[in-house]
Amino acid sequence: MPRNFLTTADWTREELEGLLAAAARLKKGEDASKPLAGKSVGLVFFNPSLRTRASMQVGVYELGGNAVVLEPGGTSWTLEHREGVVMDGDKTEHVKEFVRVLGRYTAAVGVRTFAALKDWKEERQDPVLAAFARYSDVPVINLESAMHHPCQALADMLTVREKLGGGRKRVLLTWAWHPKALPMAVPNSFALAAAQMGHDLTIAHPPGYELDEDLIREVNSRAFDAGATVNVTRDVEEAFDGQQVVYAKSWGSKEFYGSPQDDLEERAPYRGEWIVDAPKMARTDGAVFLHCLPVRRNCIVTDEVIDSPASVVIDEAENRLHVQKAVMAALLKG
Numbered sequence: 001m002p003r004n005f006l007t008t009a010d011w012t013r014e015e016l017e018g019l020l021a022a023a024a025r026l027k028k029g030e031d032a033s034k035p036l037a038g039k040s041v042g043l044v045f046f047n048p049s050l051r052t053r054a055s056m057q058v059g060v061y062e063l064g065g066n067a068v069v070l071e072p073g074g075t076s077w078t079l080e081h082r083e084g085v086v087m088d089g090d091k092t093e094h095v096k097e098f099v100r101v102l103g104r105y106t107a108a109v110g111v112r113t114f115a116a117l118k119d120w121k122e123e124r125q126d127p128v129l130a131a132f133a134r135y136s137d138v139p140v141i142n143l144e145s146a147m148h149h150p151c152q153a154l155a156d157m158l159t160v161r162e163k164l165g166g167g168r169k170r171v172l173l174t175w176a177w178h179p180k181a182l183p184m185a186v187p188n189s190f191a192l193a194a195a196q197m198g199h200d201l202t203i204a205h206p207p208g209y210e211l212d213e214d215l216i217r218e219v220n221s222r223a224f225d226a227g228a229t230v231n232v233t234r235d236v237e238e239a240f241d242g243q244q245v246v247y248a249k250s251w252g253s254k255e256f257y258g259s260p261q262d263d264l265e266e267r268a269p270y271r272g273e274w275i276v277d278a279p280k281m282a283r284t285d286g287a288v289f290l291h292c293l294p295v296r297r298n299c300i301v302t303d304e305v306i307d308s309p310a311s312v313v314i315d316e317a318e319n320r321l322h323v324q325k326a327v328m329a330a331l332l333k334g
């Protein structure tokens with residue numbers, strides 16, 4: 001097993017299948033082992049969270065361990081991640097010391113770095129997460145970085161499997177209008193995991209909202225390896241035809257990264273059109289509706305759809321707990 005869980009791309013399909021099977025056993029109560037007994041896990045949050053934070057804290061507890069939650073700039077010192085800088089600004093501690101000290105107390109470190117949404121060229125390299133991984137002596141779990149949210153993607157894959165059974169499914173990832181530019185981590189990781197698991201993936205977005213080229217290349221390559229297909233479209237109606245899974249998410253434009261007002265103007269024409277509503281869901285093959293949450297109702301998805309039996313967003317959020325327990329157990333059992 002790899003030492004870290006930074007992106008599903010670092011794990012083989014067989015390993016991901018193993019994690020999903022372990023998560024399903026944990027969910028059913030068939031595995032009550034305590035691989036974290038006597039151990040602590042550091043959870044570092046650079047931004048707010050409900051699901052990730054609560055499910056990691058509960059997951060650590062249920063595996064017999066103790067969670068140490070830190071918020072740089074809040075409950076711990078502000079953190080620098082760049083190499084060789086003169087730290088005479090507002091950053092008090094370097095990740096280099098922070099993560100090695102934390103590793104002396106804990107068996108693993110989970111970190112949510114999120115995206116600053118300032119500089120696309122820099123953030124697509126995931127510099128903060130990379131610094132944690134580079135210097136940590138204990139496994140690092142990505143709890144959402146600028147580019148990836150692998151725990152969310154694993155929960156998404158478990159939810160699809162639970163609702164529709166195993167095997168290849170027709171899966172739509174659709175951009176949706178939202179009143180501000182958001183990071184690309186969730187769509188990136190969903191597309192990657194869906195391709196790795198051999199689902200036929202359609203990605204729908206308006207012009208100007210293309211995902212990262214290298215990421216799409218990787219998605220295509222993983223889909224090819226798994227015998228699956230990837231289709232990218234700008235047609236928000238046709239994209240729904242015959243789908244079994246509809247995954248809605250908004251993300252910002254690379255072109256206007258760091259210029260939120262310009263992005264808002266760019267996306268203004270798509271309000272009301274790029275929303276998941278009942279007429280679009282009626283074009284699917286009885287699809288289930290997924291969203292990572294939090295979701296802005298009647299912007300991303302109508303009340304009618306998210307409150308319908310097709311919506312599995314609460315089960316999807318619950319599955320964060322089970323998959324993260326499986327990831328921690330896999331990383332720490334050995």
Ligand code: CP
Nearest residue numbers: 049050051052292293
């Ligand atoms: N889906 C997700 O990561 O939710 P939080 O931001 O609340 O953790």
